[in-house]
Amino acid sequence: MGRNKSFYLADDVVEYLSQHENASAEVNRLVRRKMARDAEATAYERAHGVPLTEERRERAREWVREQLAEAAARAEASRDARDEVRRKMGWAV
Amino acid sequence: MSQPDDAEGGPSIRLILDASAICAFGLHETVGEIIGDFDGEMEAFAVTTASLAEALALGADVGLVDILRTNTNCVVTAATFDWRGLGRFMDLTRPEPNALHDLADSDLTMLAVRTDAFILTGQPDRYTKILPSVITIQLQEPWPD
Secondary structure, three states: OOOOOOOOOOHHHHHHHHOOOOHHHHHHHHHHHHHHHHHHHHHHHHHHOOOOOHHHHHHHHHHHHHHHHHHHHHHHHOHHHHHHHHHHHOOOO | OEOHHHHOOOOEEEEEEOHHHHHHEOOEHHHHHHHHOOOOOOEEEEEEHHHHHHHHHOOOOHHHHHHHHOOOOEEEEOOOOOHHHHHHHHHHOOOEOOEOOOHHHHHHHHHHHHHOOEEEEOOOHHHHOOOOOOOEEEOOOOOOO
8 A cells, every 4th residue: 555656856866766676665665764763763762861872773783793693503503403393394394 | 464475485584573572672772773684675574463462562652563563674474374383383382281382472483483583582481481492582681871
């Protein structure tokens, strides 16, 4: 569900969007990402009384990188156990 | 609304947010950053309808929950849609002959195993007690200012 709207776009933005097969989907993706970041920042400041600064985001990104890498290592080490469950459930392994 | 099998050829689910992680969006900076990690066309994060409902019951901000679930890279799965599969999974993982694990937690754990995704949660044992080999990421407590 959605609507057609006309907007003025700068030449470089038009050029960027023309590289995408589905420009509307790309616009939706980018705007929703911005909406999420703005909403998160507003909620964070409301809860903590301090802004969600780029420094705080960078600290979080570092934590995310470490956690995903560590989780991937654990996943690899325990893959056989989950594959056994998948086999019993009749899912592709 | 999607189901894991709908994702054939679509983005693969790499991370599932449970109710505690949904509630933490906007309270702790790591949730926004970890879902931002799945910004490409081939990777997604997921929430179940049961987790969304639990998050609201726990006091999550409805506006933030809506922003989270309508994120382009968010897959919302209908809890218990695959009730036959869930029944088999709960039977397979029952803690003792006459007991079953929580239905919604089992549903989320089954989704994690089926998609090979990690679960972001403040309570990993809700899922690891159902299946010890499921991979969880423990939510951080908010860092001191």
